[in-house]
Structures are given as structure tokens and as C-alpha cells.
Amino acid sequence: MHSSRWLDRADLVAHLDAPAQVAGLVGLRGTGKTTLLRQWAAQEPLAAWWGDDAMALPNAGVVILRDAGALSDEDVATVDGWLASPADRRLRFAAHDLESIPPRWRTSAAPTSLTEEQTATLLQRYDSLADARLVHLLCRGVLAAVILVCRQGAATAADIIDALGRGEAVSGPIAELASLENVPRTMLDDLGLLDEAQEMVRAGLAQWNLGRGAMRWSPIARWSTLQRQRRDAAREHELHRRAATEFLRGDQPYEALVQAAHAGGLDLVDAALKRGGMPLVTGHGYEIRFLLGNVPIWRLRKYPVLCLALGIIFNARREFRLRAIELLGVAVVAARLAPRRSVDRALLRGVESVGLRITQSGDGGFRAAVAAVDLLDALPARSREEIAPLESDVRLHLGISLTYGGNLDGARAQFEQARMLGSRPMIELMGLGGLALVEALRGDVPSTEAWIQAAHVRQWPSEKLDEYQGSMLRIAEAMRAVERQDFKQAQERIDALWPIIETVEHWSLLAQAQALVDIGTARARPGLIAFRAVRERRGTSVGPHSADLLDVTEQWLLLATGDVSNAQRFRLRSRSGPELRLEAARGAVLRGDRQRAWTILGAVRTDAPRLRLTRLLLTAAAHLAAGQRDAAEESAAQAAGVAEAFELRTPLWFTPQNVLELAPLVPLGVTSVLPRRPEGEPLTPRELVILHELVTTANIEQIADRLHVSANTVRTQRQSLYRKLKATSRDEAIGRAIAMGLLDD
CATH class of the missing domain: 1.25.40 (Serine Threonine Protein Phosphatase 5, Tetratricopeptide repeat)
Known part of the structure; x- marks a missing residue:
């Protein structure tokens, strides 16, 4: 296998080149470790292979072990004694399984399985059309398996599995366990197959996984074995469910989920998700989508947590957005209809909140989040232990729902709880x-x-x-x-x-x-x-x-x-938040509608610094527009205090420049983004008079009576005023004039 010709594995060569006394490569049969060792040894004149013919160890140089896992205890002691000599001696080795080598050598062993990026590179060099992530998932980083897929031109999952089935098969009683990629050690023990499993590991056809808690098959050995035996669907279903149950007992939720998915056991999948929490969703989203993405909606309706997980996974890709919305909608309905114990109610209201928030339905999940928080806080300690693996994730998402509902204090409490509970x-x-x-x-x-x-x-x-x-x-x-x-x-x-x-x-x-x-x-x-x-x-x-x-x-x-007129109007509703209400007040100030501005400002109550500053600045602007300079200065002084204390500047950007030029605000050095002066001709004194009159009334006849001129004269001067302000209406003209500081005092 000439992997170096096709793939740069400089990281492993550098590992062998390092000055460390002991360094090794560990991987299943077909991962290229022996080839790499041989290529590396060819550049080392003092390298000597040992262990195959019991030759004596050299006085100095480098000893290379082809299979360190096959050494007897006596051989290991001999090598350790040789290394302990003060002479310049180094050991380089290959092994099929990390657990099979002495513990003191394990920290110096590098895995030889391919990364997903390396798998993609190899596929490109073979001009393969297969999806790199799918190939990596099915081949588990085994170099020989990826090359088999490339040479067979496999692209679909079925074709990839068929290509992998062309290698060496395993016989004997353990062969029926090939349907399980990971076999729990407890199952092997119960079935009397531990010795056979150990032989497979020694041969490089499997590895101990999960801290020796399971045996993982080599993908080539697994699929080759499956394709050469008569398969019993009922027996495989039984084995998958049993393995899923064993993995749940061993607190291995991802492995439990995989086996449960193969068995079609959505009840066990749901249990695994509840046990594993969001790390399963964020860390194994692709695998979960591959395993469960085609499960019919009608089968998912009883499992709101599973629907939510799949919805979140699909929502991460724009092309799957419609499927995500469908799944999240089902999650909301399932959460509302599911049978409920007290502990379930809290979890399911959380699921409902997340589903509504992500699909942006109703109130965005705000009320469901508030209810879920109350239910969680009221749970007794024993009930909270049942959802302990999920509670920190639930609290996090409740915090997000409360954030988007405008309840920032409640959101802060949930984020703090999540940190306290999560490890x-x-x-x-x-x-x-x-x-x-x-x-x-x-x-x-x-x-x-x-x-x-x-x-x-x-x-x-x-x-x-x-x-x-x-x-x-x-x-x-x-x-x-x-x-x-x-x-x-x-x-x-x-x-x-x-x-x-x-x-x-x-x-x-x-x-x-x-x-x-x-x-x-x-x-x-x-x-x-x-x-x-x-x-x-x-x-x-x-x-x-x-x-x-x-x-x-x-x-x-x-x-x-500078488009002041289009920025002025908002239709406020009962559920409109203080942010929008303050912007409506800004529009009223810019239109010169002081009564509406005061009505809105008087109704907004907030302790958030950003909103407090905005309210004070608008209050100052309203006072200034009404000719109440002392009151404007007082509000400006309070605003300056808030801006300085909380290091805020952006709320000042949208304040008329004449307000920012009040003495308390000048030291902040902020310039308004609103237009300050009209472009083109300045207004004549008479046009300024008309402008001030328009603030009071839109009635041309009333203005004419007060100014002792004809209505036609007022209309002519108003038309000239609109032209210079580039306005088409009274409201737009007043807004532009206030923004430009033309109505100071």
C-alpha cells in the first residue's frame, strides 16, 4: 500500500523523527502503519527490526517492532532493560491496539487512522465522487478501506458498503456480532466470546474501544463478514437492542443511540438523547442525520426530544430548512400532547420553547420558557436527578428564549444556572x-x-x-x-x-x-x-x-x-417592547409631535442602561423643541452620567445635533448621524417663520390669519420651504428641520 505516494502523512513521519526515546504508531490492519515504519527505517542506517527471529538487541541505535502488541511480558522486560542503558538507544514500534501495549509506551503512540480532511484529499486524488464525510463515517479512517472505495468507484452508502465487503471475513460464533460496529464487552462476556474478541484485536481486525468497554470492528472485516453469512433480521434486531441497552447502562449515549437507530428503537434513541444532551446533537449531528433523517414523521410524533434534536440538526443546513421547520413543529405538538409526570412537564415545556423559538412561531417560545423555568425551579431534588444530564442544556436554551422575549434578567439567571450545573x-x-x-x-x-x-x-x-x-x-x-x-x-x-x-x-x-x-x-x-x-x-x-x-x-x-420621513412611523401594539416604543417616540420628536412623544416616553419604564440613555436623550430633545432649555440641560446631564458610567455611545448617534451640543453632552465628543444642515439654499427668515407655524398646525388659513397674509402667500412660502428641505409633506419637513437643528428653541 503506497499511501505516501497519494497522501502526505508528514505528521506521522515527524512523530517517528522526534528525539523521544519511544515512539510508535497504532491502528487497525490497513491503516498504513507498517508501511510508514518501513519507509522511515529506510532512512535510518542504525535501525534494526527485532522480535521476528529473536535476534539479539544491538548495542546502540534504533530498534523497530513490527507488532508491539504481540510481545510477551518477557520480551517487553527485555526491551525496557535495553532502553534503560545509558547508550543512545531508541524504540519505534507499530501496534494494532493501544490497550495491547505496555501502559508506559501508550503515551508515545500516535493513531494512524485518517482524519476526515485526509479522507477528502485521498478521494480527490482518485477523482472519486463520493461524499468525504460519508466515506469517513463508514471507513472509520482506515486507509485500506478508503482506497477500496476509491478503486471500486463507490459513491452511495450501499456501494461503499459493497466495496468494503470485498476483504477478509471472520468466521466462528463471533461472526454474528458483525452487525454491531461496537460490541459491548458485557455482551461478549455473556456470550462467551471474549477470547475470540481478543484474537481479533491481536490480528488487527478489531480494537478495544471506550476504555476496553467495547470491541470495535475493522470496517473491512465487519462488512466482509456480513456479506458472507446468512443474515437473520430478527436476531440482528435483538442484538442491536441489547447492545443499546448495555451502552445506556454503561453511560455511553452515542453508542446506545447508534445501536438503537439500527434496531429502529426510537424509545431507546430518545432515552440516549436525554442521557447525552446537546453534545450528541452538536458533536454527532451528521451521524444522527444519516441514521435517523429518513424516519417518517408519524413515527416521531411520540418523541418530542428526538424531533427537537433532528430539527436542530437539519436547521444547521439551509437546504434542509423546510425539513427542520416540519420537525420542530412536530416537536412542539408532541411536547404538548405527551403524557406528563412532573419531571416531564418541565423538560417538555423547554422542548416547546426551543421549537417555537427556532421556527419563530407564536411568541417565539417566550411563555413556554417562563413556564419551564417555573417548573424546573419547583422540582424536588430527586426529580431533578432524572434530567440531570439535560438540565444545563435546557437552562441554556431557556436563557436564549428569554433573551429573545426581552426578559434579560430572567435570561441572565438561566445562563448562570447552566454554568453552575454544567461540567x-x-x-x-x-x-x-x-x-x-x-x-x-x-x-x-x-x-x-x-x-x-x-x-x-x-x-x-x-x-x-x-x-x-x-x-x-x-x-x-x-x-x-x-x-x-x-x-x-x-x-x-x-x-x-x-x-x-x-x-x-x-x-x-x-x-x-x-x-x-x-x-x-x-x-x-x-x-x-x-x-x-x-x-x-x-x-x-x-x-x-x-x-x-x-x-x-x-x-x-x-x-x-438622511431618510428621516420613512424612519418616523411605527404601529405600536400591546406586545411591543420598550425598544420599539422608544423608536416611536424618536419619530414623534422628529415630527414635532411632542404630545405623542411625551405619552410614549412617560409609559416606558426600564432599568437597562441603553434604554435609559435613549429615553433621557429623547426627553432632552423634546424639552429643547418646546423651548425648555433648562429642563433639556437637566435631562442631558443625566444622560451624560449614564453614557459615561456604562461606556455607551451608539444611542447618541441618533440624537439631533442640537441636543448633543448641550453643555453636559459636549465632552462625550459624539456627532449625530442625522443630517445637520440643509443642502442647497438656506431658508429665508420668512420660511423659518412658516416652518415654526407648521409645527403648531397644518391649517393654512389659521397660519395666514396669524401672520396677516393671504393663504396663497403661505402656500407659496410652504412650497419653497418643502423644496429646500427636500420634503413632500408637513411631517417630513418638520422631521428634517428638527434633525438639522432648524427648530432650536
Whole structure:
């Protein structure tokens, strides 16, 4: 097998070249370890093979063992004694199984199975049309198996399995276990097959797996054995269910899920998912989709956790979005209809919340999340132990649902609970990311920074940071960078996530962060086009809070482009959140509708720094427009205090420049993105008078009476005013005038 001709395995050659006294290669038969050793030995003049003919060990140099796992205890002691000499001596070896070599040698052994990337490279060099991930899944990284697939031109799963069945088969009683890729050791013991299993391991046809808790077949030996025997479907079904049960008892949920899927046992699959939690979904999504993706919907209706898991997996790929929505919808219905004990109610309401949130149905899962939190908190300790493997995952997702429902305090509590309950690194990453995101949304930049720093105490792989698990942290980092005017760093964080904006549920927050960068870098107009394109692609079916967020973002972009009139109007509903209400108040201020502005501002109650700052700035603008400069200065002073304490700047961007020029706000050095002065001709004194009159009334006759001129004169001057302000209506003219500072005092 001339693997080096087709595949660069420099990492393994470097392992053998290293100055370490002991180094070895471990892998099933056909992984290329002996070939690599032989090629390496050809470059070592002092290398000597030992063990085949009992020759004496050399005084110095390198000893190579073809099969270190076959050495007797006496031979191992001889080699160890030889290594203990002060002379310059090194050992290089190959072995079929890590468990078969002395423990002191195991840390120096490198696996020879191919990575998925190496499998893809080999397929490309053979011009194979097969999917690399599928080939890697079925061949388990065995080089000889991948080459068999390539040479047979196999592309489908059935063809790949047929190609793998052309190797050496295993005979004897153990052959009936070939239907199980992993055989629990307890089953081997019960069936009296442990000795046969050990012989297979010595021959390189299998390996001990899961800490010697199971025997994993070589893919070639497994499929060759299956194709050469009469298969009994009922017996295979029995073996798969038994193996699944044994793996569940041994706390091996993924292996249990695989065996249960082969047996068609959705009850055991559901149990494995509950035992394994989200790591099964995020770590083995492809395999689960391969095993269970074609199960009919009618069979899934009794298993809401399984429906949810499949929905999340399918939702990660845009081309499977419709299937994901179907599965998540079934998960919601199944959760509502399933028989419920007290412990189940909490879990199923959590499932319902996640399903509604991801499908953006109803209220986005907010009420279900609130109910699930109450149920979880009320569970007695014994009941909570039943869902212990899942509780940290459930708390995390409840935190996300509460975030999108606008309950940031509740979300913070769930993220903290998840961190406290979870022991897995990804729970830590998502919990810290959620806490950072909550503080960023509240507008507390120092607290956001603290949680970001806490998250980066650990070194996270970039493939986790830049995927779903790290998305909340990345968005929080972008929002922090925007507030600090570090647009380069903010763009880097956004760019890291942008490839998944078509599938990630946090797309609305990601789009808002990008909009703020576009506004801060004077790219509002192309930013508005890009934002609308993303919003159109992701569809209009979004939860209420996300819809508010998107509307607010579009308003900011419109204001920054100078399109004040189109940015002014919102239709408020009873469920509209404070963010949208404040933007409606902004529109009222810009139109000069002070009564509506005061009505809205008076009804908004919030302790979130970002919203408090926005409310104070709009209050100052309303006072200033009414000629109440002292009151405006007082509100501006409070606003400056909030901005400084929480290191906020973006809310000031959308404030009229005349407000930012009030003494308390001047030291912040922020310039409004709203248009400051009209382009073209300045307004005449008479046009300014007409402008002020239009703030009070739209009635031409009333204005004419007050100014003692004819109605036609007022109409002519109003027309000239509209032309200079580039407005087509009274509201648009007043909005532009306020934004430009033409109605100061």
C-alpha cells in the first residue's frame, strides 16, 4: 500500500523523527502503519527490526517492532532493560491496539487512522465522487478501506458498503456480532466470546474501544463478514437492542443511540438523547442525520426530544430548512400532547420553547420558557436527578428564549444556572457567551467586558467560537467593540460568524451589529441595502421581539442615510417592547409631535442602561423643541452620567445635533448621524417663520390669519420651504428641520 505516494502523512513521519526515546504508531490492519515504519527505517542506517527471529538487541541505535502488541511480558522486560542503558538507544514500534501495549509506551503512540480532511484529499486524488464525510463515517479512517472505495468507484452508502465487503471475513460464533460496529464487552462476556474478541484485536481486525468497554470492528472485516453469512433480521434486531441497552447502562449515549437507530428503537434513541444532551446533537449531528433523517414523521410524533434534536440538526443546513421547520413543529405538538409526570412537564415545556423559538412561531417560545423555568425551579431534588444530564442544556436554551422575549434578567439567571450545573466546556462557552450578550443588549459595556474576559480564560478552538456554540460571545464582542468605536475589531467578529447567518438563530442580532458598524463607518446606504437583503432571505416569520429589533435596526439605517420621513412611523401594539416604543417616540420628536412623544416616553419604564440613555436623550430633545432649555440641560446631564458610567455611545448617534451640543453632552465628543444642515439654499427668515407655524398646525388659513397674509402667500412660502428641505409633506419637513437643528428653541 503506497499511501505516501497519494497522501502526505508528514505528521506521522515527524512523530517517528522526534528525539523521544519511544515512539510508535497504532491502528487497525490497513491503516498504513507498517508501511510508514518501513519507509522511515529506510532512512535510518542504525535501525534494526527485532522480535521476528529473536535476534539479539544491538548495542546502540534504533530498534523497530513490527507488532508491539504481540510481545510477551518477557520480551517487553527485555526491551525496557535495553532502553534503560545509558547508550543512545531508541524504540519505534507499530501496534494494532493501544490497550495491547505496555501502559508506559501508550503515551508515545500516535493513531494512524485518517482524519476526515485526509479522507477528502485521498478521494480527490482518485477523482472519486463520493461524499468525504460519508466515506469517513463508514471507513472509520482506515486507509485500506478508503482506497477500496476509491478503486471500486463507490459513491452511495450501499456501494461503499459493497466495496468494503470485498476483504477478509471472520468466521466462528463471533461472526454474528458483525452487525454491531461496537460490541459491548458485557455482551461478549455473556456470550462467551471474549477470547475470540481478543484474537481479533491481536490480528488487527478489531480494537478495544471506550476504555476496553467495547470491541470495535475493522470496517473491512465487519462488512466482509456480513456479506458472507446468512443474515437473520430478527436476531440482528435483538442484538442491536441489547447492545443499546448495555451502552445506556454503561453511560455511553452515542453508542446506545447508534445501536438503537439500527434496531429502529426510537424509545431507546430518545432515552440516549436525554442521557447525552446537546453534545450528541452538536458533536454527532451528521451521524444522527444519516441514521435517523429518513424516519417518517408519524413515527416521531411520540418523541418530542428526538424531533427537537433532528430539527436542530437539519436547521444547521439551509437546504434542509423546510425539513427542520416540519420537525420542530412536530416537536412542539408532541411536547404538548405527551403524557406528563412532573419531571416531564418541565423538560417538555423547554422542548416547546426551543421549537417555537427556532421556527419563530407564536411568541417565539417566550411563555413556554417562563413556564419551564417555573417548573424546573419547583422540582424536588430527586426529580431533578432524572434530567440531570439535560438540565444545563435546557437552562441554556431557556436563557436564549428569554433573551429573545426581552426578559434579560430572567435570561441572565438561566445562563448562570447552566454554568453552575454544567461540567462540559461547551456549556461554559455558551453560558459565558449568553451572559456577555445579555449585558451587551442591556448596554452595560463594563459588565460585557468582564464576561468576555472570563470566557477567554480558556483557549477555545476557532471552529467552536465561529459556530453556533460561540455565536453569542462573538456578537457580544462585536457590540462591545462598536461602543468603543473599534470598528475593525467589530467587523472581524461579525465576519467570523457571517458564513452561518443563513442558518444561525441569532441572525437578527448579527445583522444589527453589522448595521451599527456600517453606520459608524459612514456606509449606511449600502448597509441598508445589505440589511434588507438579509431580512428578505431569512423571511418575515420572526418572533415579536426579533421583529421589533429588526424594525429598530432599519430605522437607525434610514436615519443615518438622511431618510428621516420613512424612519418616523411605527404601529405600536400591546406586545411591543420598550425598544420599539422608544423608536416611536424618536419619530414623534422628529415630527414635532411632542404630545405623542411625551405619552410614549412617560409609559416606558426600564432599568437597562441603553434604554435609559435613549429615553433621557429623547426627553432632552423634546424639552429643547418646546423651548425648555433648562429642563433639556437637566435631562442631558443625566444622560451624560449614564453614557459615561456604562461606556455607551451608539444611542447618541441618533440624537439631533442640537441636543448633543448641550453643555453636559459636549465632552462625550459624539456627532449625530442625522443630517445637520440643509443642502442647497438656506431658508429665508420668512420660511423659518412658516416652518415654526407648521409645527403648531397644518391649517393654512389659521397660519395666514396669524401672520396677516393671504393663504396663497403661505402656500407659496410652504412650497419653497418643502423644496429646500427636500420634503413632500408637513411631517417630513418638520422631521428634517428638527434633525438639522432648524427648530432650536
